[in-house]
Amino acid sequence: DVKVTQSSRYLVKRTGEKVFLECVQDMDHENMFWYRQDPGLGLRLIYFSYDVKMKEKGDIPEGYSVSREKKERFSLILESASTNQTSMYLCASSLPVTERNIQYFGAGTRLSVL
Amino acid sequence: RKEVEQDPGPFNVPEGATVAFNCTYSNSASQSFFWYRQDCRKEPKLLMSVYSSGNEDGRFTAQLNRASQYISLLIRDSKLSDSATYLCVVNEDTGRRALTFGSGTRLQVQP
Numbered sequence: 001d002v003k004v005t006q007s008s009r010y011l012v013k014r015t016g017e018k019v020f021l022e023c024v025q026d027m028d029h030e031n032m033f034w035y036r037q038d039p040g041l042g043l044r045l046i047y048f049s050y051d052v053k054m055k056e057k058g059d060i061p062e063g064y065s066v067s068r069e070k071k072e073r074f075s076l077i078l079e080s081a082s083t084n085q086t087s088m089y090l091c092a093s094s095l096p097v098t099e100r101n102i103q104y105f106g107a108g109t110r111l112s113v114l
Numbered sequence: 115r116k117e118v119e120q121d122p123g124p125f126n127v128p129e130g131a132t133v134a135f136n137c138t139y140s141n142s143a144s145q146s147f148f149w150y151r152q153d154c155r156k157e158p159k160l161l162m163s164v165y166s167s168g169n170e171d172g173r174f175t176a177q178l179n180r181a182s183q184y185i186s187l188l189i190r191d192s193k194l195s196d197s198a199t200y201l202c203v204v205n206e207d208t209g210r211r212a213l214t215f216g217s218g219t220r221l222q223v224q225p
Contacts, residue, residue: 033212035215040122040217041217042118042201042215042216042217042218043158043201043215045212048212058212090157090158101146101205101213102148102160102163103160103213104160105157105158105159106157107156107157108156108157
């Protein structure tokens, strides 16, 4: 079974703090993704990575950065957290581009910024 | 305009009912299509892929209409355990690697 593990289920931070969300996958997947999910808006792609040290912006990268130093780990960084970054954050991984491109998700991190 | 649109629901149906969801997508070059299921406060999980010729998996049937750019999911003999949000998902370009998700349709099956 594919396992994608996010380091925290719930996180409470203050405005202006630097926040790290960690994600680890154990299936040797090349692709990793960070999404945020908000009511009525669905999942929106923040960043993705298709190889170690490679990254591409998704649809809403502003206010975020990422790091992929090892294949199994993909970190999302909020340089200076703001209240509008309160959300559910989901990490996913997948094999290289194939016809079907199935993604496997972690359990999510619910972040509250006060 | 959203790239993948779904009726948010909720669809409230009795056990044993048949229910269908539709989803429309805007990019005619989209390559592959999926339905994911998301339980309350849980992560999305793949329910089934959607093939051009239509496909069935037990009580679930998925169909694709490329000409009209919509995808459907039919659930027969609904169970209480089918209660969840169903996400329509599109791979717009095989080179992009990322998927585009609809906002989801919520289904509540009642006893």
